[in-house]
Amino acid sequence: xxxxxxxLLLCLAALLGVTSAAPAVAQDVPAGLLPSAGDGLDxxxxxEVAVPSEATAPDVQGIVLAFNPSGPGRCExxxxxxxxxxxxxxxxxxxxxxSLLNGSQPIVIDVCWSPDFAANGLLxxxxxxxxxxxxxxxxxxxxxxxxxxxxxxxxxxxxxGGDPEMQCRxxxxxxxxxxxxxxxxxxxxxxxxxxxxxxxxxxxxxxxGVAWDDGSGSAECNGTRGVGCYSTIPDVYDRFVQTSNxxxxxxxxxxxxxxxxxxxxxxLVFAGPNAIANNGGAAPRLHAPATxxxxxxxxxLREDTFTAVATGLMTPAMPAGTAIHHPGAVAxxxxxDMGWTIYDLSITYVDKSNAGLENGGVLHPFNTAIxxxxxxxxxxxxxxFAGDYHENLTISRPMTLESIxxxxxxxQ
Ligand SMILES: [Zn+2]
Numbered sequence: 001x002x003x004x005x006x007x008l009l010l011c012l013a014a015l016l017g018v019t020s021a022a023p024a025v026a027q028d029v030p031a032g033l034l035p036s037a038g039d040g041l042d043x044x045x046x047x048e049v050a051v052p053s054e055a056t057a058p059d060v061q062g063i064v065l066a067f068n069p070s071g072p073g074r075c076e077x078x079x080x081x082x083x084x085x086x087x088x089x090x091x092x093x094x095x096x097x098x099s100l101l102n103g104s105q106p107i108v109i110d111v112c113w114s115p116d117f118a119a120n121g122l123l124x125x126x127x128x129x130x131x132x133x134x135x136x137x138x139x140x141x142x143x144x145x146x147x148x149x150x151x152x153x154x155x156x157x158x159x160x161g162g163d164p165e166m167q168c169r170x171x172x173x174x175x176x177x178x179x180x181x182x183x184x185x186x187x188x189x190x191x192x193x194x195x196x197x198x199x200x201x202x203x204x205x206x207x208x209g210v211a212w213d214d215g216s217g218s219a220e221c222n223g224t225r226g227v228g229c230y231s232t233i234p235d236v237y238d239r240f241v242q243t244s245n246x247x248x249x250x251x252x253x254x255x256x257x258x259x260x261x262x263x264x265x266x267x268l269v270f271a272g273p274n275a276i277a278n279n280g281g282a283a284p285r286l287h288a289p290a291t292x293x294x295x296x297x298x299x300x301l302r303e304d305t306f307t308a309v310a311t312g313l314m315t316p317a318m319p320a321g322t323a324i325h326h327p328g329a330v331a332x333x334x335x336x337d338m339g340w341t342i343y344d345l346s347i348t349y350v351d352k353s354n355a356g357l358e359n360g361g362v363l364h365p366f367n368t369a370i371x372x373x374x375x376x377x378x379x380x381x382x383x384x385f386a387g388d389y390h391e392n393l394t395i396s397r398p399m400t401l402e403s404i405x406x407x408x409x410x411x412q
Contacts, residue, residue, distance in 0.1 A: 063094040064108045066164060075112035080172040082113045085179035086192055092181055093196035096374050099360055102341035103153035108164040117171040123190055126168035126199030133159055134233050140339050145235045147205045150339055166203035183323035183394030191323045198313055201327060205338045206314055207299050209235040212263045212292040221255050228259030236338045240272040263298060264290050272337025278329040287316050309397060323394060329377040348372045351385035369393050369410050384408040
């Protein structure tokens with residue numbers, strides 16, 4: 001076992017501008033989680049190639065990153081210039097999400113390279129823009145608040161006009177970012193792609209509208225220590241959260257100790273059918289430790305349960321030296337439960353010559369090996385059109401790589 005530093009990712013739910021300290025913690029992380037195939041990987045032609053039907057829904061029209069935009073409510077005034085490598089890493093994270101999501105509406109994300117982080121060393125924070133987006137045309141559930149990027153897809157319109165849908169801030173003061181694209185992260189560095197992927201995941205829906213009241217300072221609920229509360233129009237995420245005995249948290253009384261205890265009882269699950277199916281038939285556990293940490297508790301998968309790279313992106317802590325370049329099937333199942341249309345990417349296609357639309361289907365293949373490998377879930381298959389792919393490829397979960405025809409060579 002290799003002891004590595006872990007930093008908690010602070011993530012904002014629906015309330016931008018609220019931060020809280022998150023301590024650095026240490027955890028044993030198995031060494032060798034990330035076998036690398038960067039030195040040249042030859043694929044022999046497949047004897048038999050199954051060609052599934054092309055996905056029919058259009059790709060999400062792209063995640064559009066606005067780097068350090070100025071103006072009210074955008075990035076801070078005293079913002080740091082984006083390093084080129086950092087831009088490339090965040091762009092890669094956006095491309096991974098874009099490849100996974102269907103929809104008609106672009107998602108504009110303000111991305112701020114911010115020196116204005118507290119000294120506690122948080123990596124980043126992110127959230128959907130504030131506001132209540134409920135009961136719009138196309139909303140699957142009534143009286144339910146949807147994260148803005150999802151609300152736009154479901155309504156097939158741009159509900160917030162020209163404003164951005166999400167804001168993500170990255171700590172410009174950290175000297176230990178790893179900004180490479182290859183997922184080969186030195187043990188003491190934090191992978192920016194993985195961090196950005198995680199943070200964007202919050203803006204897409206990994207957030208909820210519940211709070212736990214600490215009884216001091218500003219009242220999170222009714223000012224009574226230990227009570228829990230939710231909004232009168234809860235977030236779609238909240239609709240799926242249950243206690244381990246199947247009780248919806250929204251059936252517990254608002255501003256009650258019973259709800260507060262549930263939020264800190266380490267027994268919450270996300271009981272959506274797709275999440276359950278993608279988690280081997282069990283509702284995935286959520287992070288609900290005895291000590292409530294705003295921005296960390298409740299809106300992540302449980303840290304000590306989802307330790308594998310294939311499912312670990314949306315846990316609260318990101319170990320140094322680790323790359324996770326795919327949300328994982330459990331997280332994608334949760335997003336599907338919330339209303340996202342996710343491609344069936346159990347098989348993806350890669351063709352380096354494709355210069356057009358990419359969604360991983362056979363008609364619109366990804367044009368890099370990294371995209372194809374990143375998108376396919378645990379146990380999936382990636383088909384390559386013949387050619388040389390000059391990429392350093394990291395494979396972090398079991399999958400099958402096959403050639404459509406001819407020789408595929410991967411590596412630099
Ligand atoms: Zn997070």
